[in-house]
Amino acid sequence: MQDSKASKESKQYFSRELLSWYEQAKRDLPWRRHRNPYYIWVSEIMLQQTRVDTVIPYFQRFIERFPTIQALAEAPEEDVLKSWEGLGYYSRARNLQAAAQQVMERHGGIVPDNKKDVSALKGVGPYTSGAILSIAYNQPEPAVDGNVMRVLSRYFLIEEDIMKTGTRTLMEELATSLIPPGRAGDFNQALMELGALICTPKSPQCLICPVMVHCSGRLEGAEERLPVKSKAKPPRPEYRLVALVEGDGAQAGRVLVRRRPDTGLLARMWELPHIPAAAEPGEGAGLPDGPAMDRLAAALGGAGVMAAPVGALMEAEHTFSHIHWNMRVFRFHQADGLGELAAVAESAAAYEANGAGGAVSPSASDDSAEYRWITQDDMGELAFPNVFIRILNRYFSSI
Numbered sequence: 474m475q476d477s478k479a480s481k482e483s484k485q486y487f488s489r490e491l492l493s494w495y496e497q498a499k500r501d502l503p504w505r506r507h508r509n510p511y512y513i514w515v516s517e518i519m520l521q522q523t524r525v526d527t528v529i530p531y532f533q534r535f536i537e538r539f540p541t542i543q544a545l546a547e548a549p550e551e552d553v554l555k556s557w558e559g560l561g562y563y564s565r566a567r568n569l570q571a572a573a574q575q576v577m578e579r580h581g582g583i584v585p586d587n588k589k590d591v592s593a594l595k596g597v598g599p600y601t602s603g604a605i606l607s608i609a610y611n612q613p614e615p616a617v618d619g620n621v622m623r624v625l626s627r628y629f630l631i632e633e634d635i636m637k638t639g640t641r642t643l644m645e646e647l648a649t650s651l652i653p654p655g656r657a658g659d660f661n662q663a664l665m666e667l668g669a670l671i672c673t674p675k676s677p678q679c680l681i682c683p684v685m686v687h688c689s690g691r692l693e694g695a696e697e698r699l700p701v702k703s704k705a706k707p708p709r710p711e712y713r714l715v716a717l718v719e720g721d722g723a724q725a726g727r728v729l730v731r732r733r734p735d736t737g738l739l740a741r742m743w744e745l746p747h748i749p750a751a752a753e754p755g756e757g758a759g760l761p762d763g764p765a766m767d768r769l770a771a772a773l774g775g776a777g778v779m780a781a782p783v784g785a786l787m788e789a790e791h792t793f794s795h796i797h798w799n800m801r802v803f804r805f806h807q808a809d810g811l812g813e814l815a816a817v818a819e820s821a822a823a824y825e826a827n828g829a830g831g832a833v834s835p836s837a838s839d840d841s842a843e844y845r846w847i848t849q850d851d852m853g854e855l856a857f858p859n860v861f862i863r864i865l866n867r868y869f870s871s872i
């Protein structure tokens with residue numbers, strides 16, 4: 474880093490020009506119309522990993538539904554997840570609600586205005602605490618995320634890997650030193666705004682950038698190369714078999730869904746039953762349809778769900794931060810005849826005896842998951858991960 478070369482003058486120029494640009498270029502975003510710490514907090518949590526355009530309608534609906542910290546703290550979790558449906562990274566929603574409960578219990582419903590207490594709230598890391606303290610309370614705290622690190626790397630020609638903790642610390646110190654007295658909230662937002670609108674990851678628009686004159690990265694022709702960022706591990710592929718079980722008799726027109734366990738990935742959300750395509754993660758990509766359906770039928774049977782395979786229906790995929798699900802969806806029909814029941818039960822017993830261990834994910838054969846039959850209308854009340862919404866909507870619109 475050419476920190477010694479980051480002269481006082483260059484820093485002052487950066488802060489001054491950035492602020493004056495922000496005053497005329499800032500976007501009119503719903504959470505910027507107030508200094509309500511709760512609104513700022515919600516928006517910052519939503520904006521993690523999610524684009525502004527996507528967040529706006531979610532933010533508005535969320536605030537309408539949960540207008541105060543108390544309303545959020547007291548809401549049924551299902552409602553909170555439902556309001557978050559489609560945004561992904563659902564632990565953010567759960568943590569937000571848990572933190573709202575902490576604010577009610579410990580701080581009388583007021584978002585704390587000091588670093589120690591804000592940082593102690595569930596799901597509030599250094600970036601979010603800096604954003605809340607600076608934007609809501611105008612305290613000189615840095616709010617350094619990937620966007621900000623990109624801008625600072627370029628302007629100050631910082632060659633350190635931004636994935637390293639030490640680099641983040643360095644960036645936080647630098648960002649703090651740039652905050653003009655009394656302007657923390659605007660300055661941090663200006664920095665974020667520059668990263669979002671001008672100093673973008675690809676093709677930064679240096680020619681219209683308010684700080685281009687002293688930008689060391691641009692002067693060195695390094696703007697496209699910076700920031701230095703070591704590659705994150707790619708998500709691990711997982712091949713999964715999914716059962717879309719159509720109801721029969723009293724359940725005709727309905728589909729079987731299951732609720733995930735209370736902890737872990739996508740906790741307590743609804744989904745179609747699914748299992749790994751093979752015992753080992755990463756295997757099972759090429760399992761033919763016949764054995765795949767047998768495996769699913771057996772796993773369903775092991776969980777007490779009697780269903781006969783109909784055929785392959787569709788493929789779907791979904792990427793989480795660390796896992797990539799490749800899903801093959803098979804259609805099943807609820808089996809209520811005695812013969813079918815016996816056959817499925819026998820098959821399930823053989824499956825378990827073979828140690829396949831893949832009873833309807835994620836529980837084993839003593840699956841105590843909550844199951845229910847739903848219509849498309851019922852989807853409006855239950856929170857599903859995106860990938861299952863896509864599968865179910867495609868299915869319901871095809872019948």
Ligand code: SF4
Nearest residue numbers: 672679682685688696
């Ligand atoms: S001049 Fe270019 S590289 Fe430098 S801060 Fe502006 S947009 Fe980013």
